[in-house]
Each structure stands twice: as C-alpha cells, then as structure tokens.
Amino acid sequence: MKQTSPIIALDFASREETFSFLNRFHGKKLFVKVGMELFYQEGPVILEQLMERDCQIFLDLKCHDIPTTVYKAMKRLARFGVSLVNVHAAGGKQMMEAALEGLEAGTSAGQKRPSLIAVTQLTSTSAEMLKDELLIEETLLHTVLHYSKLAKQAGLDGVVCSVHEAEHIRQTVSPDFLTVTPGIRLADDDKNDQMRVATPSYAKEKGVSAIVVGRSITQAIDPVQAYQKIALEWGGIRK
Ligand code: C5P
Numbered sequence: 522m523k524q525t526s527p528i529i530a531l532d533f534a535s536r537e538e539t540f541s542f543l544n545r546f547h548g549k550k551l552f553v554k555v556g557m558e559l560f561y562q563e564g565p566v567i568l569e570q571l572m573e574r575d576c577q578i579f580l581d582l583k584c585h586d587i588p589t590t591v592y593k594a595m596k597r598l599a600r601f602g603v604s605l606v607n608v609h610a611a612g613g614k615q616m617m618e619a620a621l622e623g624l625e626a627g628t629s630a631g632q633k634r635p636s637l638i639a640v641t642q643l644t645s646t647s648a649e650m651l652k653d654e655l656l657i658e659e660t661l662l663h664t665v666l667h668y669s670k671l672a673k674q675a676g677l678d679g680v681v682c683s684v685h686e687a688e689h690i691r692q693t694v695s696p697d698f699l700t701v702t703p704g705i706r707l708a709d710d711d712k713n714d715q716m717r718v719a720t721p722s723y724a725k726e727k728g729v730s731a732i733v734v735g736r737s738i739t740q741a742i743d744p745v746q747a748y749q750k751i752a753l754e755w756g757g758i759r760k
C-alpha cells in the first residue's frame with residue numbers, strides 16, 4: 522500500500538468540531554485518523570458518521586494489554602469497518618499475535634480484515650527519554666528495528682514509526698512492510714511535543730507507506746491550503 526493522500530489526524534474534542542473542520546473540504550474524500558480523544562468522547566458512532574461522509578479510517582487506539590484482552594478488543598474493532606488499527610509492539614509478540622487473531626475472528630466472511638500495525642517507539646520519544654526514563658540502553662533505532670521484526674513475525678502488516686527509521690525497517694524486515702509515519706511537519710512548523718519529525722518531501726524520499734498529519738493541518742490558519750501543500754510535497758498530487 523502506498524497511501525497517496527496524507528492521513529489527517531482528527532485530534533478534536535467532539536463531533537461538532539470534527540465536522541466543522543471536515544466541512545471546509547467540501548465533501549472531498551479523505552483518509553482520516555480517529556484517536557483516543559475523539560473516540561472516547563463520541564464512541565463508535567463517530568466512525569459510522571465519518572464513513573457516511575466517505576472517509577477512510579485509521580482507528581488509532583494503540584491497544585496494549587494482556588493478550589486475551591487485546592484479542593477481545595480487536596474482535597470488537599473488526600466490526601467497525603475501519604481500514605487500519607494498531608497496537609503497541611511493547612506488548613510483545615504474543616499480544617500482537619492475539620490482536621491479529623482477534624481481528625480475523627471479528628471480520629465477517631466476505632469483509633476485508635482491517636490492516637494491523639504496531640507502534641514501535643512513539644515519535645515523541647527521544648533517545649534521552651529512552652535511556653533515562655525507560656532505562657533502555659539500546660539505541661532508538663535498534664529498538665525500533667527489533668519491534669518491527671517482532672511485529673512481522675507475529676503476522677502484522679506493518680508499523681508506526683518515524684520517517685527516520687522507515688528505510689531501515691523496509692531493508693531489515695521486508696520491502697512491502699507498511700511504514701506509517703506521524704511526526705510530519707512542514708519546514709517552518711512548530712514541532713510541538715514531537716521529537717523525531719520530518720517534512721513530507723523527506724518522507725517521500727524515504728519511501729514511507731503513509732504519512733499522518735495532525736496539527737500542521739488542523740491548527741493551520743487555512744487547513745485546506747495546508748493539506749494541499751502537504752499532499753503536493755508528499756504525493757505530488759495537485760488537488
Ligand atoms: O499533531 P501531530 O501531527 O503531531 O499528530 C500526530 C498524530 O499521530 C497524533 O494523533 C498522535 O497521537 C499520533 N501518533 C504519533 N506518534 C506515534 C503514533 C501516533 O504522533 N508513534
């Protein structure tokens with residue numbers, strides 16, 4: 522999968538805010554990411570409403586629990602009709618296998634199973650934080666590559682990683698393993714809490730599968746223009 526449009530992170534507090542943002546795009550088909558804030562506020566109905574608006578959805582709930590709980594959670598999530606879901610690779614291989622089994626068990630015959638990816642290290646995690654807070658002595662890149670291999674062994678479709686690691690992952694794991702990358706910023710944008718950021722054109726150069734963009738679009742003075750600029754840099758699409 523090479524996702525040609527940026528995935529917009531709908532990090533909004535309510536349905537109203539979300540749709541007033543989406544209405545600026547005048548019905549244009551979008552690939553969006555629903556995260557914890559919006560999902561916990563509105564519940565699964567928000568997914569139906571977004572699909573009615575023709576949105577393709579990445580449901581970013583980053584499940585991380587014991588394997589049985591994640592199996593059951595994924596079995597439920599499979600029924601929502603979204604395209605992409607995720608877990609934390611730090612939950613381990615057995616948990617990732619359980620997640621995949623749950624998704625398969627919850628997908629009805631004739632339906633397509635949502636793709637399943639694992640978060641390696643959050644793009645807000647720095648090398649210092651890994652060492653000083655998480656007490657992990659390995660390099661960030663080494664842990665990301667190790668988690669990616671585990672995800673592949675567990676049968677997952679890909680990982681969430683930073684642009685800086687994507688090329689190494691494809692070389693180490695497999696060329697068609699999905700690399701979905703947040704932490705995207707235009708050259709002049711604020712990094713906010715993200716540590717390992719990259720521009721859309723650098724993401725393109727590194728051959729990532731998809732970019733996820735939140736604040737650079739949602740907080741822009743003109744979100745549609747920001748989206749178009751990012752889409753152009755990323756996919757070379759004039760929209
Ligand atoms: O606003 P910004 O572009 O930084 O938003 C990035 C989005 O991607 C947020 O919704 C965040 O939860 C998500 N994300 C991330 N890093 C990961 C996984 C997901 O930033 N490793």
